[in-house]
């Protein structure tokens with residue numbers, strides 16, 4: 005049986021309508037920014053395999069770190085036990101994060117990192133004997149696919165079936181120069197009307213919403229207000245962390261510091277599932293008690309998996325020496341961005357660090373189900389470039405090790421496809 009048939013018989017893929025989906029492409033191997041299929045065709049992975057792969061596929065340092073670990077200690081339960089790879093990772097990470105962060109809690113993906121942050125915030129107030137259970141989030145936010153993470157995310161087609169089961173969250177608009185006064189007043193109004201436990205946000209970039217960007221001055225102001233009003237601030241850096249925005253963390257652009265940070269995706273260089281939720285000393289201290297009920301009763305079987313920690317330790321080592329690599333990619337992207345802006349077929353060209361996004365001009369309303377989306381996806385792929393448009397929004401989020409030549413090809417393919425789309429312009 006060839007792999008396609010085997011897949012068709014036995015596998016249910018994520019975010020896939022199997023009635024209409026084309027057969028999946030079987031990838032046999034990968035190296036740096038390239039995926040290589042069964043027939044030896046090369047595809048440039050311009051979305052870093054769902055935003056996870058930062059230092060290239062099959063990166064040798066990360067692979068070696070996992071190999072060294074796998075014969076020594078593959079896994080051990082993490083309650084009552086610990087191990088060197090987890091301790092090393094916590095120390096390395098805390099040294100890179102804003103100084104407010106003092107403790108690291110382990111889980112295994114971005115959604116659970118968020119879930120942990122939400123539960124920590126609620127129980128923090130509960131342990132202090134304060135009744136606060138409301139969250140504030142941005143209207144278009146995406147924080148993951150578990151129930152808590154869905155609740156603090158945009159309400160729409162993806163979670164329609166579950167809408168009645170999601171807990172109540174107060175949403176505010178993404179701030180910009182025009183609406184900022186209104187956003188501040190809405191924010192304060194919610195805090196004064198409801199018992200707000202925490203404000204959760206994707207710092208500077210709302211990824212799944214369509215790569216929407218907003219400025220650090222607005223976020224700084226919101227965090228400042230939240231702090232004055234005793235509202236916990238949760239930065240979801242699942243996408244933005246580990247160099248994506250041009251700095252180690254998007255929070256490095258801020259003056260204010262969050263209380264809790266969620267990290268996943270790039271942390272293992274795209275090798276292993278790992279989620280981390282870091283907190284301040286004050287949050288941690290609220291769970292210290294002779295009263296057992298104040299314990300944080302949360303944990304996953306694979307908490308602190310040593311292989312994932314080994315991958316993350318190698319990734320952070322590489323990150324430390326990658327400043328030049330990342331700034332070079334940022335520079336290349338900005339050169340191409342300037343050229344994109346000259347095209348009539350695209351609008352809202354925007355960049356943050358290593359990420360560039362733009363909207364393809366379309367008569368339809370721009371959303372995920374825009375028909376253009378499938379056409380663009382297929383046309384890019386036929387030309388050897390993997391890009392996954394969000395509706396009519398195309399974004400380029402390559403591994404940092406993509407070569408200049410490969411990046412040029414990505415843009416050449418984009419230009420060819422969008423020009424074909426609008427032959428009359």
Ligand SMILES: *Cc1c(COP(=O)(O)O)cnc(C)c1O
Pocket residue numbers: 113114115116118146147148149206211212240241242243268269
């Ligand atoms: C992808 C993502 C998540 C969810 O992470 P998973 O590992 O897919 O569960 C959460 N928050 C943000 C900002 C993300 O981009």
